[in-house]
Amino acid sequence: MQDNGxxxxxxxxxxxxxxxxxRLYGEGAAGSWPVVCLPGLTRNARDFHxxxxxxxxEAPAPRRVVAFDYRGRGLSAHDANPANYxxxxxxxxxxxxxDALKIAEAAFIGTSRGGLIVHLLGAMRPNVLKAIVLNDIGPAIxxxxxxHIRNYLHSASRPATLAEAAEAQRKAHGADFPALRSQDWERMAVAIYRQQGRAWVPDYDPKLVGTLDGLDLSVPLPTLWPQFNALAAVPMLAIRGANSRLLSSATLAEMRRRHPxxxxxxxxxxxxxPFLETGDLPARIAGFIEQAEKTAQPPKFSNK
Incomplete structure (x- = not known):
């Protein structure tokens, strides 16, 4: 379980x-970039614990970390109007x-939907983005x-124990994640489920699933290439699961072409x-952010 301390x-x-x-972690050195973590569609801040x-x-340059719960997920309130999801x-x-945390600029880590939100932040407030880590997401999905996501969300079970919850996730996703161990699935269950009475339920507003029902997946999905192009000057690290069904290798190659x-x-x-806490990913993410901060151009001031 996760330590509230x-x-x-x-x-x-x-x-x-x-x-x-x-969730707020750490303090970070004065002047260092904080890290903002944005989860996937039905996920929450616990994903990034x-x-x-x-x-x-533990990183050589410890940072303040902020992990958000979107509305209708985790400890954020549910919205009476599901159109707002x-x-x-x-x-x-x-x-x-x-704004409430007085964070004017940060490095951002966006998993899946979180990466789509990063694309929009680049259009809404570009100066806030100092470095970007996109976890298995790009401008085209x-x-x-x-x-696959829609199907398993509609068939989500209500396990009686946390062990059953972990096994349900392994059955749903195990074919795509042969590298994971039992403790990885247990961490995933802790992040996804909350206890409700005698059952464990997914920790999001059930109405959220309905927002996917209107999508016509027989036609090409909208893309965010113009928004991605606008991020060309921002240091970026793109992570892809080798077995990903959402981010293709062709899209990753096109991203690299547009953002050399x-x-x-x-x-x-x-x-x-991909589970960002596995293997050497934590060290590589920390190293990427540290290098981006070291090489960032200082702001230019004019006396005019």
């Missing part, structure tokens, strides 16, 4: 007044949280992967989305 809870109002939540501990405590509203919520300075990591034995 390693982080603090932060609550703040969304632009429409909804009560939202984030082990990575956040590494970045806040969209990346535009969620991006505005993140900006409100950054594959319909097959989205269909982009670094890439392909994680063997994992699909969508």
């Amino acid at each position: 390693s982080f603090s809870d932060f609550f703040y109002p969304a632009p429409d007044g909804l009560r939202l939540h984030a 082990e990575l956040a501990l590494h970045l806040a405590r 969209n990346v535009g509203v969620e991006a505005a919520d993140i900006l409100a949280g950054l 594959e319909a097959e992967g989205l269909a 300075g982009m670094e890439t990591i392909v994680v063997d034995g994992q699909g969508h989305a």
